[in-house]
Amino acid sequence: MTTTDIIEVLVKIVAVFFILLTGFAYLTLFERRVLAALQSRIGPNRVGPGGFLQPVADGLKLLFKEDIIPAKADKFLYLLAPVAVVVPVLLSAAIVPWGPTIQLFGRSIPLHLADINIGVLFFLGLGSLGVYGIVLAGWSSNNKYALIGGLRASSQMISYELAMGLAALGVVMLSGSLSMVDIVNAQANGRWFIFMQPLGFMIFAITMVAETKRAPFDLPEAEQELVAGFHTEYSGMKFAMFYLAEYIAMIVISAVAATLYLGGWRGPFVEQLPILGPLYLFLKIMVFLFIFVWLRASFPRLRYDRLMTVGWKILLPLALINLVVTAIAVVGADTKFFGLLGG
């Protein structure tokens, strides 16, 4: 390991931060404009051309807002919670393969931060860690709405994480690896796992909406009953950090879903022109992000008991069935079991 390796890693980290933070800023604008279009409104279009500077204006406004710490709050945990929400989300971006290996300045640079052999497990683990920040925020605020919102969020996230893990297992079984890079490579030549795991993809797609607490699964922050849920008491930049975490989680989870099921950065002519890789991944992420906004415009919020019923009584058994069918099909194909039956 040399100094240039460290510099390469640092440059990549700065690039990932830049992509995620810019992505977050413009995803808020994208959501407001698309939502407005779906509701026959115009949306924010006054700040800069087409509302392009709206996120900057929002950010500056929040930066200069008063930072209120409620008198009854547990001060240390209250300040820790936004950090504990943001860090796991940023960390989970480490395993996303943004593109193939490219040649730059005479070095071959792989376009991912870390190719670890437990990639999928790492992602799911960080998803669980994200619950801590939300529970801490809800509890330390010493506010009824915040506490109930935090509890709802934790119950919802852990319930849907089971089905998400089981759905992702189907992909792991087909690729034989937990590494995200290996999973992309196993989907070369258009053999996307969505074609072999349609049920697994459906389950993953539903659980990723629930994991990011987006409509119609946004009960933790149901504004009619809980004001803003677990971040009711937060103001200024700390309030912004909860939104930062939510939107970056949407981007990262879309990237992971695209990698697991839609071939990641793979697409036509990517072998000849590696720079197309990040572009294809970007387009696939945009499809997911548009669906996130579309869902919010189309569906009413679920009732909490139904949310739990869907998670525990429908998605969990379906994910188990998907797992068993995949296992039997793969082993059956390997051992030519079906051939023996037929012949």
Next chain:
Amino acid sequence: MNPYIAIGLLLLLSTGLALIIVLLGAVLGPNNPNERKLEPYESGMVPVGEAMQRLPIRFYLIATLFIVFDIEVIFLFPWALIFRKLGIFGLVEMAVFLLILLVGYIYIWQKGALEWD
């Protein structure tokens, strides 16, 4: 190069970034607290009672069930990586493991642990 070095650096830098954002907001904003402003927010009304009340047991039950089933998923991960090498043997072994858990799943369903009312 060990990929965990990159992850460690990312952990350090993202923690730093988060702390800087919290600090910036605290430094740049005005600060004129008063008694009413620092009260818990309850839609503009004077707060009633304490926030820390007794909560439905359902939330704790869900957390307990989660631990059982999450460990099941964790056990499935190493199996999913090598089940092709294990062949029919691995399939039968995992079927037995899943059946045992299925009995537990049906039990908690019948007991009404998954109901929410």
